[in-house]
Amino acid sequence: xxxxxxxxxxTAEMKHVWSQKNRLNKLLQxxxxxxRAEADMGLxxxxxxxxxxxxxxxxxxxxxxxxxxxxxxDMMAVVTAISEQCRDxxxxxxxxxxxxxxxxxxxxxxxxxxxxxxxxxxLKTFLGVLLDKAEAHKNTVCCGRTHGQIGVPTTYGLRFxxxxxxxxxxxxxxxxxxxxxxxxxxxxxxxxxxxxxKAGILxxxxxxxxxxxxxxxxxxxxxxxxxxxxxxxxxxxxVTTLDKIGIEIRTLQRSEIxxxxxxxxxxxxxxxxxxxxxxxxxxxxxxxxxRIVRAMVEPELLNNTLWDERDLTNSSSERVVFPExxxxxxxxxxxxxxxxxxxxxxxxxxxxxxxxLRGLNMGEAVMIELAKRGVGRQExxxxxxxxxxxxxDTGQHFKTVLLETxxxxxxxxxxxxxxxxxPDKYIGTAVEQVEVLVAKLREAYSL
Numbered sequence: 001x002x003x004x005x006x007x008x009x010x011t012a013e014m015k016h017v018w019s020q021k022n023r024l025n026k027l028l029q030x031x032x033x034x035x036r037a038e039a040d041m042g043l044x045x046x047x048x049x050x051x052x053x054x055x056x057x058x059x060x061x062x063x064x065x066x067x068x069x070x071x072x073x074d075m076m077a078v079v080t081a082i083s084e085q086c087r088d089x090x091x092x093x094x095x096x097x098x099x100x101x102x103x104x105x106x107x108x109x110x111x112x113x114x115x116x117x118x119x120x121x122x123l124k125t126f127l128g129v130l131l132d133k134a135e136a137h138k139n140t141v142c143c144g145r146t147h148g149q150i151g152v153p154t155t156y157g158l159r160f161x162x163x164x165x166x167x168x169x170x171x172x173x174x175x176x177x178x179x180x181x182x183x184x185x186x187x188x189x190x191x192x193x194x195x196x197x198k199a200g201i202l203x204x205x206x207x208x209x210x211x212x213x214x215x216x217x218x219x220x221x222x223x224x225x226x227x228x229x230x231x232x233x234x235x236x237x238x239v240t241t242l243d244k245i246g247i248e249i250r251t252l253q254r255s256e257i258x259x260x261x262x263x264x265x266x267x268x269x270x271x272x273x274x275x276x277x278x279x280x281x282x283x284x285x286x287x288x289x290x291r292i293v294r295a296m297v298e299p300e301l302l303n304n305t306l307w308d309e310r311d312l313t314n315s316s317s318e319r320v321v322f323p324e325x326x327x328x329x330x331x332x333x334x335x336x337x338x339x340x341x342x343x344x345x346x347x348x349x350x351x352x353x354x355x356x357l358r359g360l361n362m363g364e365a366v367m368i369e370l371a372k373r374g375v376g377r378q379e380x381x382x383x384x385x386x387x388x389x390x391x392x393d394t395g396q397h398f399k400t401v402l403l404e405t406x407x408x409x410x411x412x413x414x415x416x417x418x419x420x421x422x423p424d425k426y427i428g429t430a431v432e433q434v435e436v437l438v439a440k441l442r443e444a445y446s447l
Contacts, residue, residue, distance in 0.1 A: 009289065010327040011334060017114045018323035021061060026107035027078050028056035029211065034098060034186060037206035041199040044093040051090035058085040075100035097195035097203075099188055101310070105223040106184030108322065109213050112231060113182040115326040120174055122333040123238070127167045128447040129340045131438050134160035138434040141424050142259065142350045143361065150361050153354065153423040156345070157434040163245055168441050170238045181231040183214040183223065190309040191220040225304035225314060232300040232321060235329040236293050242336045243290035246283035249339065253280045258349045263342035282339045289328050296325045359398030359421040363388050366402060366412070366420050373411045383407055 001007050005015070016022055032053040039049035059081045068077035083091030095103070138157030143150045186204035187193050193200025208215040216223055252259045262280045264270075270277030300321050303314035354361070363384045370380035387408065391401040399417045402408050412420070419425055441447065 005324065005327050009331045011118075011330055014115065014118055014327050014330040017111055017118065018326060023107065023111070024059070024061050024064060024078070026110045027075075027103055028059055028082065029110065030103045030106045030184070030207075031078070031082060031094060032056050033207045033210035034095070034103070034203070035093060036210055037186075037203045038093070038096060038196075038199075040206050041203055043196065043199055043203065044096055045090075047088070048086075048090035048093045051086050051088060052082065052094055055082060055085035055087075055090070073100075075103060078103075097188060097193075097200075098186060099221055101222045102184075102186045102188070106186075106207075106211065106213075108228075108318075109182045109184045109223070110211060111322070112228075112326075113178075113213060115330070116174065116178055116182070116231075119235075119238075119326070119330055119333060120171070122330065122337065123167060123171055123174070124445055124447065126333055126337050126340070127164055127171065127441065127445060129337055130160050130164035130167060131441060131447060133340060133343070134158075134164055134434050135438050137345070138431050140345070140347075140350065141354065141427055143353050143356075150353070150357055152361060152364050153427055155427055155430045155434070156350075158430045159248070160340075161434045161437045163241070164441060165437060166241050168444070170234070170241065171445070173234055173237070177230050177234055179214055181227050183216050183227065184208050184211060185216045185219045185223050187216070187219045187221075189221060191218065220309035222306070222310045222314070225300065225306075228318070228322075229297070229300045229304055232296050232325055235325050236297050239286075239290040239293045239329055239332050242332050243287050245336065246280075246286040246290075246339070249283045249343070250280045250287070253283075257353060259346055259353060261344045261346070262339055263344065282335050286332050286335050286339070289332055293325050293328050293332070296321045354423045357398075358391065358396070360388050360391055362398065362421040362423065362426060365426045366408070366417070369416070369420055370408065370411055375411060 035044065035049040035052040038044045039046040059078070063084070064077045064081045067080050068074055071077060071080075079095045082094045085091075086094065134157045136157075137160065138155060140156040141153050142156055142159075144152050144154035184204075184207065186196070186200070186207050188195045188200070193204070196203050204215050249260060249262065251257065253261050261278065262282055264278045270279045299317045303317055303321075306314060367377075367380045367384045370383065371377045375383070383405065387401045387405050388398065390396070391398045394401070399421050402412070402417050402421075403414060
């Protein structure tokens with residue numbers, strides 16, 4: 001074993017989709033569907049199509065490998081292996097009129113369809129977990145941060161709702177791209193369907209109906225790779241959202257902040273030399289593997305820029321891109337579900353950080369109230385800014401400086417200021433936004 005996917009990353013079900021055994025099964029399914037479609041159109045004998053369909057279950061991967069080692073052509077090895085299992089000369093009709101990529105690309109469409117089903121299920125689960133957290137923490141007031149600095153308050157519920165909304169868009173995109181990415185073709189050597197004669201268009205349509213996928217409108221020797229590039233870019237976009245979530249969790253788990261924490265097992269070890277360590281290793285793995293998935297975008301875009309009716313430069317690249325991107329994306333989604341589902345919160349640290357600036361993070365609330373009471377917005381901004389800088393430099397609590405500033409105390413009483421520097425009273429519609437989004441997405445996705 002050389003690749004970490006073999007022993008470290010990935011789910012068994014996604015690895016199966018891209019396994020050599022399943023790849024062969026998909027190729028065999030396509031050959032059988034083609035034979036049935038050709039029989040439907042009277043292009044080959046119906047009994048031969050039936051024999052071909054029955055024979056594919058007898059084809060062994062070992063025999064395909066033996067033939068390929070001799071002839072150095074993967075698709076012809078499959079065709080020969082099928083033909084060997086056919087009785088009554090039915091083998092002579094295997095692959096009739098087709099070119100290799102009619103079978104190869106259509107089989108890939110079947111694999112992509114299965115991969116999408118697995119990832120869609122996990123993405124919906126992840127969305128549900130985010131909505132649960134949004135609902136549970138809609139009233140958990142915390143520091144909002146911009147530029148890495150504490151700003152006005154927000155809520156953890158709103159954070160989770162923002163992530164959930166983004167995941168819902170990835171689900172929408174997946175639904176939109178699936179019909180484009182899961183299509184097959186039976187177009188022949190350069191796309192003209194000449195070997196099928198005038199029956200070509202119907203043979204293609206019937207073949208894909210047998211397989212349960214769509215068909216290209218037009219093509220050359222291969223299905224155009226803009227379709228596959230869109231799928232790979234979707235995976236890159238999706239894992240980038242999880243990367244963003246992972247970065248936030250890692251930030252908020254910093255010792256100095258310590259508001260939330262990944263789950264940590266009783267016997268889990270954080271460091272070989274620092275026994276106290278509780279590292280966010282799952283979020284770090286999400287962020288690290290997301291880089292690999294994003295790196296697959298350029299190769300797949302370039303796989304669309306082939307010579308004339310096609311060359312072979314896409315083939316070797318895609319043997320790496322499709323399985324790796326799918327296995328790692330699926331793995332990242334599984335990790336994300338685990339991290340969010342078992343996330344630990346530390347309310348005392350959340351509150352400590354809210355009060356860390358001794359009221360300075362409530363400057364906007366004071367400014368807005370001053371403006372409402374007749375001070376011009378710009379003048380109010382300067383008054384509050386000056387008071388904030390003084391509080392920062394002297395270490396005094398912000399409300400003390402505000403009360404000592406005549407141009408502010410003229411408009412605001414001590415009680416007013418006490419209320420204005422209370423972070424729990426300055427979260428706007430955060431709770432309502434969460435409630436509306438949660439209801440909308442639960443209904444839309446039956447969660």
